[in-house]
Amino acid sequence: MDTIHIRGNRRLNGVIPISGAKNAALPLMIAALLTDETLKLTNVPRLTDVRTLAKLLGVLGTDVQRGETAHGDTLALTTPEIVSTLAPYEIVSQIRATFWVLGPLLARCRTAKVSLPGGCAIGARPVDLYLKGLQKMGAEIDLVEGYVLAKAPNGLKGAVIRSPIVSVGATHTLLMAATLADGETVLENAAREPEITDLARCLVAMGAKIEGIGTSTLRIEGVERLHGATHNVVADRIEAGTYAIAAAMTGGEVTLDGVDAETFDAALSVLRAAGAGVDASQGQVRIFRNGERLQATDVVTQVFPGFPTDLQAQFMALMTTAEGESEITETIFENRFMHVQELARFGANISLHGDKALVHGVDKLTAAPVMASDLRASAALVIAALAAEGETTINRVYHLDRGFDRMEEKLSACGAEIWRAKA
Numbered sequence: 001m002d003t004i005h006i007r008g009n010r011r012l013n014g015v016i017p018i019s020g021a022k023n024a025a026l027p028l029m030i031a032a033l034l035t036d037e038t039l040k041l042t043n044v045p046r047l048t049d050v051r052t053l054a055k056l057l058g059v060l061g062t063d064v065q066r067g068e069t070a071h072g073d074t075l076a077l078t079t080p081e082i083v084s085t086l087a088p089y090e091i092v093s094q095i096r097a098t099f100w101v102l103g104p105l106l107a108r109c110r111t112a113k114v115s116l117p118g119g120c121a122i123g124a125r126p127v128d129l130y131l132k133g134l135q136k137m138g139a140e141i142d143l144v145e146g147y148v149l150a151k152a153p154n155g156l157k158g159a160v161i162r163s164p165i166v167s168v169g170a171t172h173t174l175l176m177a178a179t180l181a182d183g184e185t186v187l188e189n190a191a192r193e194p195e196i197t198d199l200a201r202c203l204v205a206m207g208a209k210i211e212g213i214g215t216s217t218l219r220i221e222g223v224e225r226l227h228g229a230t231h232n233v234v235a236d237r238i239e240a241g242t243y244a245i246a247a248a249m250t251g252g253e254v255t256l257d258g259v260d261a262e263t264f265d266a267a268l269s270v271l272r273a274a275g276a277g278v279d280a281s282q283g284q285v286r287i288f289r290n291g292e293r294l295q296a297t298d299v300v301t302q303v304f305p306g307f308p309t310d311l312q313a314q315f316m317a318l319m320t321t322a323e324g325e326s327e328i329t330e331t332i333f334e335n336r337f338m339h340v341q342e343l344a345r346f347g348a349n350i351s352l353h354g355d356k357a358l359v360h361g362v363d364k365l366t367a368a369p370v371m372a373s374d375l376r377a378s379a380a381l382v383i384a385a386l387a388a389e390g391e392t393t394i395n396r397v398y399h400l401d402r403g404f405d406r407m408e409e410k411l412s413a414c415g416a417e418i419w420r421a422k423a
């Protein structure tokens with residue numbers, strides 16, 4: 001397996017182009033199952049998760065044509081007909097978003113057999129909300145040998161679905177299913193992460209009728225059919241937030257190019273509160289810190305527009321060298337603290353108390369061999385290593401390749417000493 005090496009204690013200075021969002025690109029690709037015409041996506045990040053999903057879509061009947069541009073890949077996805085409604089364990093166990101094909105398959109073919117999902121090991125991550133929602137729309141659901149068997153012999157019907165908790169994946173799945181259902185579906189307490197908004201906008205471009213985009217109530221009037229469209233994937237707010245935290249950690253000045261500050265405002269506010277400089281203008285965010293030590297700042301993860309759980313690990317890395325004690329509360333996933341023991345290897349002082357981590361800032365971090373445990377935790381290790389004295393080796397970097405497009409290239413361009421050793 002490849003390893004990433006970082007010689008730390010260097011400031012970052014420069015411009016980082018932000019790629020298209022992984023968590024938008026994946027549901028957008030799945031939306032291609034809803035039409036027999038071509039859905040063209042631009043600004044698609046170059047990631048293994050995108051390739052894994054493309055493989056699954058190929059099995060289901062989608063022709064995927066990939067092109068490269070300076071701003072990410074272009075994917076032309078065409079599904080003339082669904083040739084299989086079976087999403088196998090071997091693929092669905094690799095990334096969670098592949099499970100979301102359940103909605104479009106059921107809507108277009110009235111039947112689907114989809115393996116229960118895998119994905120990052122950050123909690124139990126059940127799928128009850130997806131299944132209850134689809135049942136409300138008239139689907140019959142059985143669980144057999146690790147697979148969800150779903151049938152809607154008379155087609156899906158519009159329904160009012162109120163989710164007890166906000167779920168990104170259930171919202172994506174039910175939103176896609178509702179576009180082709182008979183009648184109106186109302187999704188109450190829906191997720192309103194920018195990636196949901198991006199999917200909804202693309203579905204509208206494909207002919208879907210959706211009201212309330214960007215709010216927690218989505219009203220979808222089902223249509224007979226959807227058509228092709230071209231859609232540019234929204235910028236990755238988590239990638240942007242990760243590099244913003246890296247810049248605050250190392251000091252220096254970094255401009256994040258091609259991302260709107262509103263999509264990660266909560267993270268930028270916390271960085272300001274900790275003492276980093278943040279300037280936002282149209283499509284760009286500049287982060288800087290010159291010399292001053294950061295101050296410990298508390299954070300509670302929340303659904304959008306709150307502080308994202310996908311930046312919790314990175315922010316914890318930042319707080320390891322801040323002055324004072326910061327309390328980091330994880331409310332979305334019950335087991336998303338696997339980075340704590342790896343950060344301790346750099347000399348960080350963190351104690352865990354249920355859903356809270358208390359981080360006592362130390363004067364400096366020192367390099368260590370560490371192991372990536374999940375995607376965002378890997379980014380936290382990179383951030384710690386960029387500030388640590390000495391050379392860090394990060395193992396299991398396939399986690400990083402799932403979600404960060406050309407990370408070494410982007411950080412090297414800002415002066416980081418980071419390189420990959422091929423297996």
Ligand code: EPU
Pocket residue numbers: 023026096097120123124125126127128129130131165166167168169170191309310332333334375376403
């Ligand atoms: N939940 C249930 N039942 C369900 C669905 C969810 O109890 O049927 C719970 C989950 O266990 C969790 C909470 O609801 O405690 C929120 O989970 P959600 O469904 O919103 O998460 P997800 O759709 O599985 C997506 C992102 C995650 C991100 C979360 C939260 C993608 C591909 N994944 O996951 O991203 O952390 O939303 O914002 O979009 C990542 O990119 O590293 C990542 C993990």
